[in-house]
Amino acid sequence: MSLSALTITEAHDKLRSKQVSAEELVKACIDRIEGVDGRLNAVVHTNFDAALAQAKKADKAGTFDHLLAGIPFLTKDVYDEEGVATTACSNILRAKDYKAPFDSTTIKRLKAAGAISIGKTNTDEFTMGASTETSCYGPTHNPHDTTRVAGGSSGGSAAAVAADECIFALGTDTGGSIRQPAGFCGCTGIRTTYGRTSRFGVMSMASSLDTIGPFGKTIEDLAIILQTIAGKDPLDATTGDVKVPDYRKALTGNVKGLKIGLPKEYFIAGMHPDVEKAVREAAKTLESLGATLVDISLPHTKYGVATYYVICPCEVSSNMARYDGIRYGHTVKDADNLVDYYHKVRSEGFGNEVKRRIMIGTYALSAGYFDAYYRQAQKVRSILKQEFEDAFKTVDVILSPTSPTPAFRIGAHENDPVAMYLEDVFLCAQPMAGIPASAQVCGFSSEGLPIGLQIMGPQWGEEVVLRTADAYEKATEWHRRKPNL
Amino acid sequence: MIFHYALTHPMTQLTKDQVRHIAKLARLNLTDPEVEKFTTELTSILKYIDMLGEVDTKNVEATAQVTGQTNSFREDKIYKTPLASPDELLAASPLPIASHQIETPSAHG
Numbered sequence: 005m006s007l008s009a010l011t012i013t014e015a016h017d018k019l020r021s022k023q024v025s026a027e028e029l030v031k032a033c034i035d036r037i038e039g040v041d042g043r044l045n046a047v048v049h050t051n052f053d054a055a056l057a058q059a060k061k062a063d064k065a066g067t068f069d070h071l072l073a074g075i076p077f078l079t080k081d082v083y084d085e086e087g088v089a090t091t092a093c094s095n096i097l098r099a100k101d102y103k104a105p106f107d108s109t110t111i112k113r114l115k116a117a118g119a120i121s122i123g124k125t126n127t128d129e130f131t132m133g134a135s136t137e138t139s140c141y142g143p144t145h146n147p148h149d150t151t152r153v154a155g156g157s158s159g160g161s162a163a164a165v166a167a168d169e170c171i172f173a174l175g176t177d178t179g180g181s182i183r184q185p186a187g188f189c190g191c192t193g194i195r196t197t198y199g200r201t202s203r204f205g206v207m208s209m210a211s212s213l214d215t216i217g218p219f220g221k222t223i224e225d226l227a228i229i230l231q232t233i234a235g236k237d238p239l240d241a242t243t244g245d246v247k248v249p250d251y252r253k254a255l256t257g258n259v260k261g262l263k264i265g266l267p268k269e270y271f272i273a274g275m276h277p278d279v280e281k282a283v284r285e286a287a288k289t290l291e292s293l294g295a296t297l298v299d300i301s302l303p304h305t306k307y308g309v310a311t312y313y314v315i316c317p318c319e320v321s322s323n324m325a326r327y328d329g330i331r332y333g334h335t336v337k338d339a340d341n342l343v344d345y346y347h348k349v350r351s352e353g354f355g356n357e358v359k360r361r362i363m364i365g366t367y368a369l370s371a372g373y374f375d376a377y378y379r380q381a382q383k384v385r386s387i388l389k390q391e392f393e394d395a396f397k398t399v400d401v402i403l404s405p406t407s408p409t410p411a412f413r414i415g416a417h418e419n420d421p422v423a424m425y426l427e428d429v430f431l432c433a434q435p436m437a438g439i440p441a442s443a444q445v446c447g448f449s450s451e452g453l454p455i456g457l458q459i460m461g462p463q464w465g466e467e468v469v470l471r472t473a474d475a476y477e478k479a480t481e482w483h484r485r486k487p488n489l
Numbered sequence: 490m491i492f493h494y495a496l497t498h499p500m501t502q503l504t505k506d507q508v509r510h511i512a513k514l515a516r517l518n519l520t521d522p523e524v525e526k527f528t529t530e531l532t533s534i535l536k537y538i539d540m541l542g543e544v545d546t547k548n549v550e551a552t553a554q555v556t557g558q559t560n561s562f563r564e565d566k567i568y569k570t571p572l573a574s575p576d577e578l579l580a581a582s583p584l585p586i587a588s589h590q591i592e593t594p595s596a597h598g
Binding site for chain 2: 099100102103104105106198199212238241242244304306307309310311313314321328329330331332333334335339340341342343344345346347348350351354359360362363364366367370376377379380381382383384385386387389420421422425436437438463
């Protein structure tokens with residue numbers, strides 16, 4: 005087994021006991037990337053020289069006090085990192101690869117812990133998509149079947165972790181972009197409570213919904229990363245001043261007496277039978293560990309995607325206005341005047357999905373349509389949020405599939421944006437409520453594709469989510485199955 | 490001007506002229522085939538999101554953010570070590586730099 009297949013805790017033990025050096029660990033990840041990424045397209049920018057230099061430094065210091073010291077990781081290509089290209093996989097930032105002159109808060113916190121950044125991963129353009137097919141670098145391929153998508157938008161990070169190109173990775177989740185690819189690739193991931201992690205230095209898509217979070221090989225690894233990156237950040241005014249608990253301590257393996265809600269709206273006609281079977285079996289596994297299963301209803305679930313595809317594009321149309329070819333990014337030579345310059349830069353730089361969302365948002369926010377679309381969506385958002393709050397009065401966590409089907413084929417939704425949006429049917433309501441939700445593998449389809457399990461918790465309730473997810477993981481072996489690359 | 494009448498129910502069929510107008514507001518140039526394509530796609534998206542109209546939201550407040558925070562203050566002080574220097578920020582621009590300013594195409598054409 006390659007060293008790059010280690011979990012954080014396994015790698016940490018080997019670093020501490022000097023069985024392995026940080027340099028060997030980083031080299032193992034680089035070798036793996038060089039060996040398999042030609043088939044996956046998960047990694048879009050590399051930072052190998054700086055990573056090796058940092059590893060040597062870590063070895064020289066030799067202490068490895070922090071669990072993440074000397075641990076190599078990859079980051080979704082929307083996190084600013086000093087001196088490393090950050091292009092959001094968009095031609096508008098690719099022409100002259102944008103290199104941030106500063107670190108995002110999350111990168112800063114990970115670097116302070118001694119973790120080693122080795123590069124950037126593929127994503128849908130500005131995180132807009134559910135398959136990485138809108139990336140200007142082309143799609144990431146699923147490590148379990150390279151004719152299929154890895155999911156998205158954080159598909160590069162999910163595929164990289166599943167394929168052992170790194171020990172862990174970072175992603176973002178606005179409407180499912182961590183959970184769906186984690187489910188499709190069979191690794192772990194968590195969408196955090198909105199405001200639990202800092203968005204500073206991460207390119208915004210929909211500011212009231214965006215969250216940043218980790219991918220790992222185990223639930224315990226997610227707890228370790230979250231411990232390091234969570235908490236109030238003066239540079240992101242939306243982070244909450246809420247105490248960060250000891251997440252690893254929450255991983256007791258004990259779910260006795262825990263009430264798990266199974267919402268009927270998340271087990272729908274048309275979902276893949278293997279998905280339904282695996283998720284229901286996962287619920288039974290947790291029941292056998294002492295949890296109680298409760299049938300619940302979240303009746304407005306079916307409006308989640310529609311609500312998302314009003315609020316998100318509205319915020320997109322505003323956030324994308326900053327890409328005007330002046331302070332960074334793409335440029336053109338033949339503009340007649342400033343307005344013509346804006347038009348040319350943006351038309352050449354943005355891809356179709358970004359243009360679609362900018363235009364939907366521009367339309368929905370315009371006079372005469374604002375109340376019917378944006379205001380109405382914000383009101384439905386209140387109902388979705390209230391529905392979760394009511395549910396969490398009777399249950400501790402809610403369990404569902406991450407997606408109705410396993411990973412689909414590359415190109416399957418090429419000419420149908422609505423079909424692509426519906427991929428996130430189980431993932432769009434949680435962001436409306438700002439609640440946390442994890443993803444992990446709970447089985448494989450008859451075609452050998454991972455099936456994703458989602459565990460949702462109340463606002464700021466990452467502990468109970470991780471405790472449940474970890475108890476399930478400890479009782480099962482699915483997370484050990486590796487793709488055959 | 491296309492948007493200047495208040496409608497209780499939005500139109501779910503966009504016209505090509507509306508798409509051209511939206512694109513202009515969003516500072517995007519569209520070719521004729523693109524107008525064609527986006528008219529179809531944007532209409533299909535609007536038709537889907539129209540389902541929100543069936544939700545009874547009488548007496549429901551709108552939610553703009555979920556943290557419940559009202560204000561978020563920090564000390565009004567200048568960072569001793571700034572995140573980035575003006576020169577570093579200017580270096581990111583694709584346009585010519587003159588006297589610490591970015592030279593853009595003329596605003597008056």
